[in-house]
Every structure is written in structure tokens, then in C-alpha cells.
Amino acid sequence: MLNEIEVDVAVIGGGPAGLAAAISAKENGAEKVLLIERGSRLGGILNQCIHDGFGLVLFNKSLTGPEYAEIFIEKLLKLKIDYMLNSMVLELTPSKKLYVANRNGYHLVKAKAVVLAMGCRERTRGAIKIAGSRPSGVYTAGLAQNFINLQNLMIGRTAVILGSGDVGLIMARRLTLEGVKIQAVVEIMPFPYGLRRNVVQCLEDYNIPLHLSHTVTEILGRSRVEAVKIAKVDENLKPIPGTEKIIQCDTVLLSVGLIPENELSRQAGVEIDPKTQGPVVNSMLQTSIKGIFACGNVLHVNDLVDYVTVEAQKAGMWAAKYALNELPEPDRKEIEITLGENVRTVVPQKIVPGLDTSLFFRVYKPGKNKTLNIIVDGKNIIQKKCPSITPSEMLKADLKGEYTLNAEKIHVEVCE
Numbered sequence: 001m002l003n004e005i006e007v008d009v010a011v012i013g014g015g016p017a018g019l020a021a022a023i024s025a026k027e028n029g030a031e032k033v034l035l036i037e038r039g040s041r042l043g044g045i046l047n048q049c050i051h052d053g054f055g056l057v058l059f060n061k062s063l064t065g066p067e068y069a070e071i072f073i074e075k076l077l078k079l080k081i082d083y084m085l086n087s088m089v090l091e092l093t094p095s096k097k098l099y100v101a102n103r104n105g106y107h108l109v110k111a112k113a114v115v116l117a118m119g120c121r122e123r124t125r126g127a128i129k130i131a132g133s134r135p136s137g138v139y140t141a142g143l144a145q146n147f148i149n150l151q152n153l154m155i156g157r158t159a160v161i162l163g164s165g166d167v168g169l170i171m172a173r174r175l176t177l178e179g180v181k182i183q184a185v186v187e188i189m190p191f192p193y194g195l196r197r198n199v200v201q202c203l204e205d206y207n208i209p210l211h212l213s214h215t216v217t218e219i220l221g222r223s224r225v226e227a228v229k230i231a232k233v234d235e236n237l238k239p240i241p242g243t244e245k246i247i248q249c250d251t252v253l254l255s256v257g258l259i260p261e262n263e264l265s266r267q268a269g270v271e272i273d274p275k276t277q278g279p280v281v282n283s284m285l286q287t288s289i290k291g292i293f294a295c296g297n298v299l300h301v302n303d304l305v306d307y308v309t310v311e312a313q314k315a316g317m318w319a320a321k322y323a324l325n326e327l328p329e330p331d332r333k334e335i336e337i338t339l340g341e342n343v344r345t346v347v348p349q350k351i352v353p354g355l356d357t358s359l360f361f362r363v364y365k366p367g368k369n370k371t372l373n374i375i376v377d378g379k380n381i382i383q384k385k386c387p388s389i390t391p392s393e394m395l396k397a398d399l400k401g402e403y404t405l406n407a408e409k410i411h412v413e414v415c416e
Contacts, residue, residue: 003107007032007082008323009316010098010109012089012264013117015044016305017296017312019072021115024316026079030323034109035076035083036100042076042083043069044119045142046305048149051170053197057306068305092264094289112323115315116265116279116287116294120258120301122167125219128256130162132218137225141167141255148178156251160228161185162216166194166303166392168255173202175253182208183247186230188215188237191366193392195303215239216252225250260298268292275345276300282334283352284318284327285311293319300347300360303394307360330354335404340413342367344391354405359397363414366390375411376403389414 008030011022014037022035041047046054049065056062059071076083087102098109122140137156139147145167147153159180161168164187172182185203190213192199203210211230217239218229232243260278262270271280271288278299279287286293295315296308321327334350337359345362361372367389374382374397381403386395395414404410 003105004110005034005107006110007034008111009033009113009115009319010096010111011035011115011117011316012092012098013037013044013119013296013298014039014042014083014085015117015119015296016046016069016072016308017119017298017315018044018115018117019069019076020309020312021117021293021295021316021319022081022083023072023075023079024313025113025115025320025323026081026316028317028320029326030113030320033081034111035081036087036089036098036109037083037085038088040086042073042085048142048146049170050149051174054305057304058309065305072309089264092268092292094269094292096291112291113319114292115312115319116262116270116292116298117296117312117315118261118264118298120260120297123254123257123259125254128254130216130219132220133222135219135221135223135225137221137251138219139251139253141165141171141253144253145171145174148174154178154180156180156225156249158183158249159251159253160216160230160247160249161253161255163187163255163257164192164194164199164210165255165257166198168253169194169198169202171253171255172208173206176206176208180251182206183249184209184211184230186211186214186216188213188233191390195392196388196390217244219252220246225252228252258297258301260301262298265292265294265298270294273345273349276347278347280350281348282350283348283355283357285315285348286318286322291319291322293322300345300362302360303392307394307396310358328355335407335410337410337412340373340411340415342370342414343412346412351399351404351407351410353407354401356401357399357404359399359412361395361397361412361414363389363391363395367414370414370416372397373413373415374399375413376407377409386414
């Protein structure tokens with residue numbers, strides 16, 4: 001029997017983005033807010049992140065993932081926001097109907113507004129096509145983190161990590177502290193892909209070798225990983241014949257990128273940005289479907305959870321306004337931002353004229369002493385000096401609404 005539920009705002013995902021969005025929606029006037037989480041507990045990925053470094057921007061102190069999540073879970077409970085655990089959203093329609101399954105049955109949630117906060121998932125061995133047999137001992141970095149930190153399971157004794165993303169770097173340190181010998185971290189790019197602080201604190205402090213411009217070309221072993229073959233890559237990131245070498249190990253960790261989890265978004269007809277692989281949104285974080293908003297890692301992969309929270313708070317606020325018919329209707333067409341030199345992504349992609357907007361950028365390549373320029377109708381409105389940039393760190397700029405009220409074109413670039 002179909003159980004029907006009507007709410008003002010439905011939030012999909014109970015991680016840091018979903019928690020902040022649900023709280024914000026409630027605080028901004030939405031009476032009935034429902035958070036839907038497919039896991040067995042709230043907090044999402046934060047639950048397995050037992051290292052510190054969360055909350056430095058928002059709370060000016062370094063918290064572990066569970067400590068950070070607990071702040072928002074307590075607030076959610078205090079506000080008496082309804083939530084469903086172990087509940088999978090099977091379908092999202094453009095009319096904001098959600099079909100949800102859990103052990104209590106099948107539910108139809110009719111929402112006035114929806115916030116997408118499903119997070120992202122890790123790329124696997126299949127996604128990057130590493131040759132070799134299929135022995136045990138190959139994990140994604142996040143899965144290994146889950147085994148060790150939540151299930152108290154050891155995954156091996158000697159390991160090679162492919163990819164220098166933040167999760168991979170943090171796991172290099174975590175495994176070392178658990179007695180695992182990290183033979184090497186292998187990165188295909190000529191620069192580390194994680195935050196600089198993690199390179200220092202997780203590799204250099206433990207003398208873990210980092211092989212830049214290298215990749216794993218083959219995993220060796222039958223029933224269990226016995227070694228990996230790595231090779232140097234050329235400027236096109238292709239392995240160079242004759243540069244191969246073998247590294248003995250019994251475990252391989254893959255930290256080769258995250259993919260925003262947008263199956264429901266696509267199902268609802270939301271326009272997806274091919275570069276971020278998340279929804280295209282405007283200054284209100286509203287997607288191409290009116291009344292559907294997006295935030296957090298399902299929108300774009302963030303570098304700091306604090307930014308996820310701030311972004312989700314805005315999404316929750318705008319979703320509440322939409323549900324209450326208080327969302328302002330701009331009288332001009334949204335302005336699409338064009339990307340210039342060394343700008344890989346920008347979020348939001350479209351500006352609502354006259355509305356203050358926080359812009360987040362990622363660059364293609366690292367550099368020093370660069371300048372971020374935001375050019376409106378040919379006039380350089382914002383020039384922001386960037387002593388050091390890297391693709392792993394987001395750049396942020398606040399664009400005041402007064403500059404876009406009558407604007408036609410907005411262009412961004414990062415150059416000398």
C-alpha cells in the first residue's frame with residue numbers, strides 16, 4: 001500500500017549538506033521538512049572521517065568528522081525535523097514527487113521543494129581500466145577508510161596508493177599508524193592532487209614516497225595482490241614504454257576521483273554540467289527544474305566541509321522560500337558565466353541579476369602569483385591576488401548584486 005506524505009521541503013541525503021539544508025529550511029519558515037537518508041545513521045561520510053581538520057572555517061577549531069556531524073544532528077533533533085533512515089529514493093519526478101522504499105513499505109512524498117544533497121561516490125578500478133587479474137586486496141580509499149575506522153578490519157600489510165587526492169593522502173597516514181607499510185603514492189599528474197597541508201601532514205611527515213607523473217599500469221597477483229607495475233607518463237598522461245618498475249605490495253588503494261551521484265537528478269530532467277558532473281544551478285542554487293535545488297558534493301566536489309555547510313544553508317533557505325511562494329522572480333534572464341584562462345569549473349554557473357552571489361572556482365593547473373579576474377560587460381570588477389593556486393583547492397569570490405543588475409556578460413579567468 002502506498003503511503004502518501006506531503007511536505008514543504010524534502011531533502012535527499014543525510015550527510016553534511018543534507019543536514020545543513022534541512023536545518024536551514026526549517027529555520028527559514030518551512031513547517032514540514034523531511035530528510036531522507038539511505039544509510040542507517042545520519043552524518044554521511046563524516047562518520048568514517050575520524051581525523052581532525054573539520055570546522056576550521058565555521059567554528060575556528062579543528063573537529064573530527066563525527067564531532068562536526070554531531071553539531072548538526074543535535075540541532076536537527078532540537079528543531080524536531082522529521083527524517084527517514086534506511087530509506088532509498090527510487091524516483092524523483094520533475095513535479096517533485098519522490099518514491100521512497102524502506103522496511104516500512106513504499107512511500108510517495110509530495111514536496112513543494114526538493115534539495116538534492118546525495119553526495120558523491122568514488123571512481124573504481126573499472127572506471128580507469130587498470131590491466132591485470134582480479135585478486136583480492138584492491139580497494140577504493142573511502143572503502144578502506146570505512147573498513148578500518150568503522151568496522152575495525154585490517155585490509156593488508158603493504159600497500160600502494162594510486163592517486164594523491166585528499167582521501168588517499170589521509171589513508172596513507174591512517175594505514176601507517178595502523179602498521180601498514182605504504183610503499184608509494186602514485187600520481188598521474190605532475191603535481192599532488194590533494195590539499196598541500198595533507199601532502200605535508202600525511203606523506204612528508206612519514207617519509208612516504210610520492211611518485212608524480214606516474215601511474216599504475218598493471219596489478220599483479222592471482223588470489224591476492226602481489227605487486228603493481230607502475231610507469232612514468234608523458235605530457236598526454238600516457239605510460240612511457242621502458243619506464244616500468246615493479247613495487248611489491250599486498251594491497252592497492254585507489255584514490256582516483258569522485259563522481260557526484262546524480263542519477264536522481266538526471267531522472268528528474270535536471271541539466272548537468274559536464275565539467276562538474278553536477279547540476280547547473282543559478283545564484284539561488286536552483287537547478288534547471290524550478291523548485292529543485294542542489295548543494296554539497298552532488299553539486300560539485302568541495303575541498304572543505306565548511307563550504308559544503310554554507311552552500312547547503314543557502315540551498316535550504318531558497319528551497320524554503322520557494323515552498324512558501326516567497327522566491328523572488330527576476331525580471332531579467334539569468335546571466336551565464338563564461339570561463340577563460342585556467343578556469344576549469346565555476347559554481348553557480350548562472351547569475352540571477354542583482355543578487356549577491358558567492359562563486360567557487362577550480363583551476364586546471366597549479367601556479368604562483370596569479371590573479372583571479374571577474375569581468376562584467378568588459379569591466380574588471382574583481383581582481384583577486386592568488387599567491388598559490390592548485391586544482392585541489394577551490395577559489396572563492398563574492399560578486400555583489402549591484403554589479404550584475406543590468407549586466408549582459410560575465411567572464412572569469414585566472415592569469416598572470
